[in-house]
Amino acid sequence: xxxxxxxxxxxxxxxxxxxxxxxxxxxxxxxxxxxxxxxxxxxxxxxxxxxxxxxxxxxxxxxxxxxxxxxxxxxxxxxxxxxxxxxxxxxxxxxxxxxxxxxxxxxxxxxxxxxxxxxxxxxxxxxxxxxxxxxxxxxxxxxxxxxxxxxxxxxxxxxxxxxxxxxxxxxxxxxxxxxxxxxxxxxxxxxxxxxxxxxxxxxxxxxxxxxxxxxxxxxxxxxxxxxxxxxxxxxxxxxxxxxxxxxxxxxxxxxxxxxxxx
Amino acid sequence: xxxxxxxxxxxxxxxxxxxxxxxxxxxxxxxxxxxxxxxxxxxxxxxxxxxxxxxxxxxxxxxxxxxxxxxxxxxxxxxxxxxxxxxxxxxxxxxxxxxxxxxxxxxxxxxxxxxxxxxxxxxxxxxxxxxxxx
Numbered sequence: 001x002x003x004x005x006x007x008x009x010x011x012x013x014x015x016x017x018x019x020x021x022x023x024x025x026x027x028x029x030x031x032x033x034x035x036x037x038x039x040x041x042x043x044x045x046x047x048x049x050x051x052x053x054x055x056x057x058x059x060x061x062x063x064x065x066x067x068x069x070x071x072x073x074x075x076x077x078x079x080x081x082x083x084x085x086x087x088x089x090x091x092x093x094x095x096x097x098x099x100x101x102x103x104x105x106x107x108x109x110x111x112x113x114x115x116x117x118x119x120x121x122x123x124x125x126x127x128x129x130x131x132x133x134x135x136x137x138x139x140x141x142x143x144x145x146x147x148x149x150x151x152x153x154x155x156x157x158x159x160x161x162x163x164x165x166x167x168x169x170x171x172x173x174x175x176x177x178x179x180x181x182x183x184x185x186x187x188x189x190x191x192x193x194x195x196x197x198x199x200x201x202x203x204x205x206x207x208x209x210x211x212x213x214x215x216x217x218x219x220x221x222x223x224x225x226x227x228x229x230x231x232x233x234x235x236x237x238x239x240x241x242x243x244x245x246x247x248x249x250x251x252x253x254x255x256x257x258x259x260x261x262x
Numbered sequence: 263x264x265x266x267x268x269x270x271x272x273x274x275x276x277x278x279x280x281x282x283x284x285x286x287x288x289x290x291x292x293x294x295x296x297x298x299x300x301x302x303x304x305x306x307x308x309x310x311x312x313x314x315x316x317x318x319x320x321x322x323x324x325x326x327x328x329x330x331x332x333x334x335x336x337x338x339x340x341x342x343x344x345x346x347x348x349x350x351x352x353x354x355x356x357x358x359x360x361x362x363x364x365x366x367x368x369x370x371x372x373x374x375x376x377x378x379x380x381x382x383x384x385x386x387x388x389x390x391x392x393x394x395x396x
Contacts, residue, residue: 205297210305
């Protein structure tokens with residue numbers, strides 16, 4: 001955040017603050033303070049998005065204490081009046097400080113919610129590997145909300161592309177517990193109802209052993225260790241083969257595993 | 263059995279299942295568990311944490327690094343505030359679920375651990391303790 005931005009924020013804030021103070025109302029939730037609240041909401045949000053901490057944002061307001069107390073000391077005629085004035089100003093600034101912290105928190109929560117939403121969509125891309133063959137590389141935790149998105153996007157793409165084979169690759173799923181297994185089985189069953197066969201690939205040795213101990217029965221599903229194995233199987237089922245041809249300078253390269261399996 | 267270090271984590275929401283898994287993974291790595299052993303204890307923790315939330319209305323887990331006769335291990339104690347389990351033997355049966363799951367969580371967690379203990383008298387909540395040695 002540049003000095004010019006801070007300067008402009010400070011000007012807007014002090015202008016709004018003057019107007020509010022002149023109203024004589026000392027409740028920051030009152031209508032007279034709506035401009036102040038708006039200015040603070042805007043600047044808390046921009047600071048939160050830029051990664052400032054709540055205390056840094058609150059300091060923007062609380063740093064006014066010192067100059068205000070100085071000014072009050074010069075104006076006050078006696079000690080009692082000074083104490084009263086400082087109490088009023090202090091309460092007011094504390095309220096504003098808390099308000100800023102709350103607004104900051106709200107803005108951060110907004111950022112997090114948006115990121116979660118983005119991640120949910122980003123991490124479930126359905127890829128067409130070949131005509132009639134879809135692949136879905138699943139990465140991260142397969143909790144309920146994610147699984148729903150995964151399932152919907154896969155089923156939709158099966159319809160859109162008329163695919164007959166879908167490969168669910170779980171190389172990027174760190175933990176396969178019974179809930180994840182159940183979600184996978186349900187996705188496979190739903191795809192089957194739509195006329196597509198599913199292959200689950202990316203089953204690492206430690207996951208395989210854990211699934212066996214858990215007692216999850218994946219016998220109804222075709223599984224492969226790697227995506228390349230699954231792709232080779234898919235091509236075989238479609239009656240396609242990858243063959244070796246004399247190398248040409250601009251020829252498209254194919255994966256060795258796919259050509260070996262064909 | 264001596265306790266080397268322990269931490270307590272809340273188990274209230276499905277986000278907590280993720281944080282419990284991560285904490286267990288961190289400790290298993292610290293203890294030098296093999297990848298297979300790590301995956302087993304993490305998966306067992308995931309099952310028990312989800313049970314505590316789904317059936318027990320939430321609770322907490324104490325994750326403890328322990329030592330016994332020169333061996334070191336990881337001990338997880340889940341305690342929830344739920345109604346307990348009326349028929350523990352039945353709940354431990356493969357394929358028995360009251361929540362539409364696969365019914366393998368509790369029995370699977372037992373098979374993934376070296377030691378398994380469950381206290382689930384109706385009305386007192388359920389307490390499940392598992393240990394996996396290195």
